[in-house]
Amino acid sequence: MLEKILAELSVGNIRAHVKHIVETMPSRLAGTPNAARMAAYSAEQMTAAGLKARIETIPGLVSFPREAELTVLTPDEKILPANTFGHSLETPPEGLSGELVYVGSGHFADYDGKDVAGKITLSELSYSPGRHEKQRIAGIMGSTAQIMRNWGFPENTALPLGSVKPAWGNPTPETIKTEMPVMPCIGISRSAGGYLLDLLGKGPVRVRLRTHVENGWRDLQMTVGELAAAEDFVLIGGHQDGWYGEGAPDNAAGNACMYELARVFAIHREKLRRGLVFGFWTGHETGTMVASSWFADRNWDRVRENAVAYMMIDQPGMLGTSRWSAHSTLELRDFHQAVESRMLRNRIAEWHRAPKTGDSSFFGVGIPTFWAEGGFTPEELAANRERDLRVVAPLARIHLRQGGLGLDGRAHPHLRGVSVGAVHRAGAAVRLRRRRRSVQKSHRRIGGGGTVRRAGESRPTRRRVRRGRAATG
Numbered sequence: 001m002l003e004k005i006l007a008e009l010s011v012g013n014i015r016a017h018v019k020h021i022v023e024t025m026p027s028r029l030a031g032t033p034n035a036a037r038m039a040a041y042s043a044e045q046m047t048a049a050g051l052k053a054r055i056e057t058i059p060g061l062v063s064f065p066r067e068a069e070l071t072v073l074t075p076d077e078k079i080l081p082a083n084t085f086g087h088s089l090e091t092p093p094e095g096l097s098g099e100l101v102y103v104g105s106g107h108f109a110d111y112d113g114k115d116v117a118g119k120i121t122l123s124e125l126s127y128s129p130g131r132h133e134k135q136r137i138a139g140i141m142g143s144t145a146q147i148m149r150n151w152g153f154p155e156n157t158a159l160p161l162g163s164v165k166p167a168w169g170n171p172t173p174e175t176i177k178t179e180m181p182v183m184p185c186i187g188i189s190r191s192a193g194g195y196l197l198d199l200l201g202k203g204p205v206r207v208r209l210r211t212h213v214e215n216g217w218r219d220l221q222m223t224v225g226e227l228a229a230a231e232d233f234v235l236i237g238g239h240q241d242g243w244y245g246e247g248a249p250d251n252a253a254g255n256a257c258m259y260e261l262a263r264v265f266a267i268h269r270e271k272l273r274r275g276l277v278f279g280f281w282t283g284h285e286t287g288t289m290v291a292s293s294w295f296a297d298r299n300w301d302r303v304r305e306n307a308v309a310y311m312m313i314d315q316p317g318m319l320g321t322s323r324w325s326a327h328s329t330l331e332l333r334d335f336h337q338a339v340e341s342r343m344l345r346n347r348i349a350e351w352h353r354a355p356k357t358g359d360s361s362f363f364g365v366g367i368p369t370f371w372a373e374g375g376f377t378p379e380e381l382a383a384n385r386e387r388d389l390r391v392v393a394p395l396a397r398i399h400l401r402q403g404g405l406g407l408d409g410r411a412h413p414h415l416r417g418v419s420v421g422a423v424h425r426a427g428a429a430v431r432l433r434r435r436r437r438s439v440q441k442s443h444r445r446i447g448g449g450g451t452v453r454r455a456g457e458s459r460p461t462r463r464r465v466r467r468g469r470a471a472t473g
């Protein structure tokens with residue numbers, strides 16, 4: 001049975017789905033027409049596989065952050081590229097200025113001996129504490145705004161994207177008062193952060209920032225596909241919304257894996273001892289897990305009574321990784337490790353206790369949870385750094401020369417709606433290349449960076465299938 005299923009899973013199908021999604025529905029921000037089309041596409045795939053599919057329209061508090069403006073005022077005037085974080089507050093039209101104070105990771109302890117009242121804080125982007133919590137702590141400490149410095153190697157010019165809304169899912173009448181952002185928050189690159197830290201080492205620094213963001217309630221579309229086999233079921237979930245740009249690995253690849261798993265398991269539905277419920281979540285990126293928390297709330301009894309496990313598929317294929325980084329609750333650990341030892345040939349398996357990250361909205365219901373992704377070894381990280389410096393940095397410079405991006409980080413009209421961070425990623429360079437032949441030529445001259453990345457995007461999907469097999473074996 002297992003062999004049959006493994007043999008039927010098609011890498012070609014998965015790749016075709018990813019290609020279709022990224023080419024016809026890029027920038028799947030929850031609450032936009034492309035996100036609605038994506039929900040319809042997921043429903044079509046479920047129906048085609050023989051599952052019962054439905055699209056639920058749910059209200060979601062989402063955010064559309066844009067480029068931010070950051071200017072160093074003293075000691076010398078300098079403009080640094082920046083992104084507004086999701087759910088950040090808008091600054092007044094003239095911006096917000098103040099003295100800059102460095103607060104490390106942005107934990108309470110990092111504020112010891114520092115007076116940040118009325119000042120702008122600079123923190124390190126990390127998961128300890130998360131963006132949302134850094135923002136909340138900065139507000140409690142009296143800071144007026146926070147700048148978060150991206151991680152990565154010192155030369156890294158990529159801008160971070162993310163939300164700073166602490167409330168999990170839609171806020172309730174209570175948490176809208178206590179768990180919503182209280183200040184403007186922006187993200188800057190690792191290298192720009194290094195520049196600011198150098199300045200702070202020499203003396204006082206004043207900055208001015210301006211955020212651009214639209215926060216509001218929109219109708220969001222969640223797709224659910226059900227393969228009925230028994231009352232009990234395994235819940236398989238992955239977000240179908242995405243950031244600006246193509247979002248091939250995060251999470252077109254995950255959605256494509258879900259379509260293929262549904263198709264193949266449906267062929268063998270009479271042999272299944274449990275059903276499968278596929279949840280294509282939305283409001284993940286800019287809403288903080290709106291759909292999965294909505295599903296948990298509205299299906300609480302059924303999930304509590306009949307869901308035997310929750311498997312999350314998010315960002316499954318990462319190019320150049322050789323680790324298998326699994327996260328689970330203890331009840332599932334022996335099971336998936338037994339599968340891994342059978343199925344993972346050349347991957348270094350590592351285990352982590354599942355934290356509340358991604359769409360892990362089912363801890364409270366008591367459902368065993370599992371998810372995994374590729375992980376980098378230190379050597380692979382170093383190789384990525386080399387590749388980025390060789391390929392991505394020259395591409396970014398070409399954008400600057402061609403007027404793709406202004407030096408102040410604002411997008412050229414051709415790129416309106418695309419964040420600076422996304423443009424700096426090689427995936428977005430491909431789209432730009434299609435639009436502008438002159439840029440295309442330049443890309444080829446420096447070694448075809450755009451096409452290299454395009455080929456790279458399909459490779460993780462191929463790997464993903466093997467992992468999909470392992471996870472469902």
Ligand SMILES: [Zn+2]
Nearest residue numbers: 250251314315
């Ligand atoms: Zn994701």
